[in-house]
Amino acid sequence: MATFELYRRSAIGMCLTESLDEMVSSGTLSPELAIQVLMQFDKSMTDALETQVKSKVTIKGHLHTYRFCDNVWTFILQDATFKSDECHEQVKRVKIVACDSNLLTQ
């Protein structure tokens, strides 16, 4: 089953990537094994987001840039507002990267 490497760009994903990089550089780990770990991370992260998270967010803002390439939408918003039960954030500039959810089920 193919995985979305999307979440590797998150904070948790970057920490994992850096840790794996250190270990591969020091020779403690083989690159192939590191790839396996990352792929497992993709799956685990997707499952966790699917099952453990139950929050809804609304996003409003000015669309500065939109791009759809290789089934990936990239939006750049300006003066955006994110609202949910837990949070109310406002940012001057935010990038949204979204992969096609239908591809996962294929």
Place this chain on the structure above:
Amino acid sequence: MATNVSSVYIQVVDDVISKVRDDFINYGAGETALNELQAIWEMKMMQSGAISGTIDRSSTQKNAAPITPVHDLNVPYEAPVEEYETPTAEMLFPPTPLQTPIQTPLPGLDSGMYNIPTGPSDYAPSPITDLRNSMDLKGGRPSPYTQPLSPWINQRPPLGVDVNVAYVEGREEADRGPPHQATTQDFFVNSSGKRKRNDYGHGNSGGYIPQQDGSGDMTIEFSLPQNVVNQVQKSSSIRHDQGTATSKMLFNKEGKPAPVLHQLDGTHDEYDDLFQLQGVATENYNTPGEHVELRAPTPAVGTPKPGKDEAGEDDEPPLNEDDDDDDDELDDDQEEEEPNTQHLVLALFDKVTRTKSRWKCTLKNGIMHLNNRDILFNKATGEFDF
């Protein structure tokens, strides 16, 4: 939902570790490496603030359970020492990995379904910005000009040009046709002010008056050939004895205006020179009297402007410094708005529609990093105006 982001992350970590455990064992890397990976991973997350300081493992004791008895059997301090020592030792390497992951060193990563059209810049804003900053700092604007000036300055003192500023002024104009020299002189003065003093100190023959205020004496005169002629005549009459000597020296001086002019205060050399009659007092190091005499004839010249313009242009060389400044400002502005990493949302989309300039989209299972804070969502709806 009260599901804490940290707890979700910790569950993900444990899930990943447990699932790859078999791979580690089968591959021969061993559980030690696996534990090390987990320790490093969690440490990095704590440092970056992704998870809170206290790791609540109550719901995932199954992974920890088999490990603890092992520790109990062995020397209790060995395991934690290993776990903590190696990470700390390896923490020395972080600077390099920060950049490498961006380049996806592991093969096959790019073959994933997720293509990032936005480019690699998103991965590591910090190193890139750091590079930018370092490169910008190396612009080195004023420094390069000082060095080339030095050889000229050194040559001047032996000439004993002090003979008279007036002489020098007059002669210089006559001898010097191109204004370039004048402009260059300004540079010399400014940058090598200190050296001039020293040189003068050595070659002080009484007439040497290190000028602290204006270096444009010579420059001004260049621009005014007519006046200079008069002045030369005057100066020659005044300094008959030194005339010949000074003339020679003046010739030599043409290329070395620096020693005469110690300008400590400003860029308006020409002004200083013009007003030198009274400005002599500013020269603390030398007998102002002589200077006054020397300068007497020069004040007659009232048209330093042409020379000044040229000098002014030279003072503002086309270094294009502003170009970099603008870039820096833009980068800094962006960095200020987006501390650490830029605000980012990673998610899956269900639908994206547009009506005229109104965009709507529905997202799922996303991680948001906003204002240095991580937020997870199951569903999201967006409305944007283009």
